[in-house]
Amino acid sequence: VKREGAGQVALVGVPNAGKSQLLAALTNAEPEVADYPFTTQRPQAGMVAFENVQIQMVDLPPLTEEHTEPWAFNIMRNADALVLILDLSQDPLAELETIIKVLGEQRITLQGEGGGEIEPGTFPKRSLVIGNKGDLAGTKENFAILKELYGERFSMIMVSAKEGLNLEKLREKLYTLLDVLRVYPKRPGHEPDLSAPVILKRGSTVLDLAQEIHKDFVSKLRYARIWGSGKFDGQRVQRDYPLQDGDIIELHI
Ligand SMILES: Nc1nc2c(ncn2[C@@H]2O[C@H](COP(=O)(O)OP(=O)(O)OP(=O)(O)O)[C@@H](O)[C@H]2O)c(=O)[nH]1
Ligand SMILES: [Mg+2]
Structure with missing residues (x-):
């Protein structure tokens, strides 16, 4: 199947x-x-x-x-x-x-x-x-x-x-x-598509998301900004940051 x-x-x-x-x-x-x-x-x-x-x-x-x-x-x-x-x-x-x-x-x-x-x-x-x-x-x-x-x-x-x-x-x-989570990638200056989550295993990090979107992102990724589980909206986080269900992520390369 x-x-x-x-x-x-x-x-x-x-x-x-x-x-x-x-x-x-x-x-x-x-x-x-x-x-x-x-x-x-x-x-x-x-x-x-x-x-x-x-x-x-x-x-x-x-x-x-x-x-x-x-x-x-x-x-x-x-x-x-x-x-x-x-x-x-x-x-x-x-x-x-x-x-x-x-x-x-x-x-x-x-x-x-x-x-x-x-x-x-x-x-x-x-x-x-x-x-x-x-x-x-x-x-x-x-x-x-x-x-x-x-x-x-x-x-x-x-x-x-x-x-x-x-x-x-x-x-x-x-x-x-x-045992998965939903995250919403967005491009800087754009709105995320909240109807199309990326599904990742629970425990996934910013790096896992980058890998899922494009393998080139992994080496180029500098940092990310996060809306949701961060301490404040748009908080800058590193690649090992653990994602939570519902997070909106902006990847910066
Ligand atoms: N009262 C009641 N009957 C149910 C319920 N669910 C299923 N049934 C009845 O139980 C019978 C078997 O349902 P199926 O869905 O065919 O069972 P199954 O597990 O797929 O069976 P197999 O394909 O033989 O493995 C049918 O007569 C259903 O109508 C329910 O929630 N309540
Ligand atoms: Mg059956």
Whole structure:
């Protein structure tokens, strides 16, 4: 699946958890949604809008202990982050444990939003847990149990893909999950284009931005001016200055 937008997240879950329904609810994609298992057989992507960014979401066939399409693991390994979707009207704890086990066998290790230690030879993936079908009876209680047991390890949110419950909050969480920041380059004497952020990994510096814009900038960069996280507007900063989400940067070469 060709990467697009600010980052790519892959949907992971057992049959019927609501992966395809969620893709349909958040994007323009029109995947098949049905109340029988193994409906999805091919990957399908859509773009989730959050403020001025687009996040690519990839729907996958289901994961089970008995059978998971091997190519689906490749998409998961390549994705920037994983979205684990659980059916709160069933046994979400068992579903999450199945996911952790099956992915572990593929050396895909799940991390919360804080990241974590990276074991050599593994594919660490930041993961968000979604409790789905929150419109159904008894699901609040199941979500509470899930939170109690896994709430420290993973960021979690309860939604209803079908009824559209809590989806705005989910868009924001997907952006947070990507662990990126938005900055707006501007030329001296010009206004920045606030509709077209440059997306960088969290922790990036002025130099990383320069590299992203033009490789010649790296050697020529003298300093930058910053509006946003600086102490004052237009503050002069050096190339190792750590950028924050929303900063406007003027590069001086
Ligand atoms: N009540 C309720 N039903 C939902 C919700 N989300 C999905 N469903 C239903 O659950 C069934 C399965 O949904 P799908 O989106 O096809 O599930 P899936 O995870 O893509 O399933 P596979 O493709 O087999 O892996 C369908 O009948 C959906 O209408 C929800 O939030 N609430
Ligand atoms: Mg599906």
